[in-house]
Amino acid sequence: MFQKDDWMTTEQGSTQPGTNDRPVKLACRNVWKLFGVNAASFIRERDGKASMADVTAAGLVGAVRAVDLEIRQGEIFIIMGLSGSGKSTLVRCMSRLVEPSHGKIEFEGKDLLKISDAALIELRRHRMGMVFQNFALLPHLNVLDNIAFPLSIQGQDRATREARAREVIDLVGLRGREHFYPRELSGGQQQRVGIARSLATKPEIWFLDEPFSALDPLIRREMQDELMRLQTMLHKTIVFITHDFDEAIRLADRIAIMKDGEVIQIGTPEELVVNPATDYVAEFTRDVDRAKVISAYSLMRACDGSEHGGTVSPDAKIASFSASIVSAGKPFAVVNGTGKPIGEVTPQAVIDLLAGIEHARADA
Numbered sequence: 532m533f534q535k536d537d538w539m540t541t542e543q544g545s546t547q548p549g550t551n552d553r554p555v556k557l558a559c560r561n562v563w564k565l566f567g568v569n570a571a572s573f574i575r576e577r578d579g580k581a582s583m584a585d586v587t588a589a590g591l592v593g594a595v596r597a598v599d600l601e602i603r604q605g606e607i608f609i610i611m612g613l614s615g616s617g618k619s620t621l622v623r624c625m626s627r628l629v630e631p632s633h634g635k636i637e638f639e640g641k642d643l644l645k646i647s648d649a650a651l652i653e654l655r656r657h658r659m660g661m662v663f664q665n666f667a668l669l670p671h672l673n674v675l676d677n678i679a680f681p682l683s684i685q686g687q688d689r690a691t692r693e694a695r696a697r698e699v700i701d702l703v704g705l706r707g708r709e710h711f712y713p714r715e716l717s718g719g720q721q722q723r724v725g726i727a728r729s730l731a732t733k734p735e736i737w738f739l740d741e742p743f744s745a746l747d748p749l750i751r752r753e754m755q756d757e758l759m760r761l762q763t764m765l766h767k768t769i770v771f772i773t774h775d776f777d778e779a780i781r782l783a784d785r786i787a788i789m790k791d792g793e794v795i796q797i798g799t800p801e802e803l804v805v806n807p808a809t810d811y812v813a814e815f816t817r818d819v820d821r822a823k824v825i826s827a828y829s830l831m832r833a834c835d836g837s838e839h840g841g842t843v844s845p846d847a848k849i850a851s852f853s854a855s856i857v858s859a860g861k862p863f864a865v866v867n868g869t870g871k872p873i874g875e876v877t878p879q880a881v882i883d884l885l886a887g888i889e890h891a892r893a894d895a
């Protein structure tokens with residue numbers, strides 16, 4: 532067996548972008564949201580434990596059930612799951628837009644369910660940004676004023692807030708439409724106004740509920756790039772809901788997969804693809820371009836003494852060296868940060884991966 536420690540401690544060579552060691556920004560501790568009569572007392576009486584059958588028998592909807600997770604400072608944390616699996620409800624619980632029935636939400640270690648309403652409003656206004664699936668733009672305000680609106684609530688003067696609004700208008704590609712009203716914009720443009728509006732306040736933690744799903748593929752990709760660009764500059768903590776695993780892979784540090792209100796698995800895209808916890812998770816990752824997700828580390832075997840045609844780092848994705856290893860026709864050494872070989876990847880293993888042979892074996 533290979534020891535991850537051989538290279539996890541080095542500067543390069545982690546399969547993960549290294550979010551593990553960052554401080555926790557927001558945590559959910561056994562969070563429940565049940566809809567229905569006496570939902571909170573139902574789960575309190577059971578000491579925060581109940582099966583789906585219990586919930587259903589009590590006539591309640593188990594929108595979020597026993598969710599434990601930690602979102603780390605500066606990471607892009609993606610939530611995926613089928614429609615109705617509880618993604619939006621969970622994210623609304625995180626900002627207390629929906630009051631959880633049970634459990635704790637900790638923001639920088641402080642219990643969000645215990646802070647005063649005034650403190651909560653302050654937190655939402657200055658430190659949280661939100662873009663929702665069906666966000667409502669203010670129909671009587673034009674683009675500029677919609678985007679400047681949260682800044683006027685913060686008490687900023689007109690010149691300052693308009694200057695900031697124009698910055699984010701540029702960022703989301705809406706220049707020239709400052710004076711349009713929401714009804715004069717396409718769905719995608721309206722969504723960009725919502726994104727710009729939520730960015731105007733420079734939030735520390737940013738909740739995005741399928742923000743790009745109404746955009747056409749080209750614009751969607753641009754917005755994803757924009758998000759990544761912003762992230763390298765601003766290092767926000769981002770909680771992002773999407774149905775699209777390709778989008779998740781592009782953006783995610785880690786992905787949480789939800790089913791029937793529960794979080795089934797949390798991991799890097801590669802962990803989910805290589806080790807799906809359930810068939811449901813495997814189904815989500817089925818059509819993924821595995822060479823773009825799987826790293827040399829996952830594919831390597833012990834060196835067997837054969838000559839090497841090159842070297843790669845453990846975290847190099849297969850797609851980044853597939854052409855060169857196949858044309859070299861020799862195994863590549865997988866080397867850690869100090870240049871020490873920790874294994875090798877063979878051209879055949881790469882060809883099998885590209886041909887989906889490994890996948891077919893796993894299915895057999």
Ligand SMILES: Nc1ncnc2c1ncn2[C@@H]1O[C@H](COP(=O)(O)OP(=O)(O)OP(=O)(O)O)[C@@H](O)[C@H]1O
Nearest residue numbers: 566592593594612613614615616617618619620621
């Ligand atoms: N206010 C409410 N009252 C009753 N049930 C609700 C309420 N809000 C959500 N639900 C139920 O909770 C479950 C989770 O809903 P939620 O909107 O969180 O799902 P989702 O994963 O975001 O779905 P989608 O991908 O369609 O947006 C669903 O069964 C939904 O019907």
Ligand SMILES: [Mg+2]
Nearest residue numbers: 618619620664
């Ligand atoms: Mg939703």
